Amino acid sequence: MAEIIQEIQDRRARRAYKESPVDRAVTERIFTAATMAPSCSNKQPWRFLVCDKDPALGKARHALNGGNYWAKVAPVLVVVTTRDDLDCQLDDDRNYAQFDTGMAVMGLMLQATREGLFAHPMAGFSPEKLREAFHIEEGTRVVTMIAIGHPGDGANLNEKHSESERSARERKPLDEVIQWNHWSQLTPD
Ligand SMILES: Cc1cc2nc3c(=O)[nH]c(=O)nc-3n(C[C@H](O)[C@H](O)[C@H](O)COP(=O)(O)O)c2cc1C
Incomplete structure (x- = not known):
């Protein structure tokens, strides 16, 4: 029987990073994988701000929330952005920019996993700090930040995060997220 793709199985939102730099060629391969994602009318709405050198890296680290202290060790922080007008905007209120950008991020994370790296997406940051630091214009959505780097020993992690490094x-369950051939209305979690 066919199995789940290895990188899908192996990818986890890990936090034990090492500060050692990621080779530029590897980083470029990761972004090449990201940009192979499908998008509505092939609009390719994803735009990545890659911070792997100071002062950019310092500014990106400064935008992280306290709970994401562990990501300050990562040698690469990516600011993932898009704009609604870079992708299909359909009359019935379907805007595909964030959806397509999310698919690109999945490709990025799977390629990073293939390269033996961690790639952890985060919502815990201040878009305003990033906007100010990098002069990101209004209308451009700052969707997520991603910490990319080599696995470390986790000595810097708090107890909760140390435990979560080892967690399953x-x-x-699938029957909670799939309905076969019949729709029952969703209820809030
Ligand atoms: C949009 C998004 C935002 C997230 N924000 C954070 C974050 O700010 N801090 C954090 O530690 N993890 C964050 N995560 C990681 C999730 O907590 C993690 O993916 C989830 O618990 C499932 O674990 P897994 O990715 O190891 O399977 C985020 C993930 C996504 C997709």
């Missing part, structure tokens, strides 16, 4: 993946 938690997922809802």
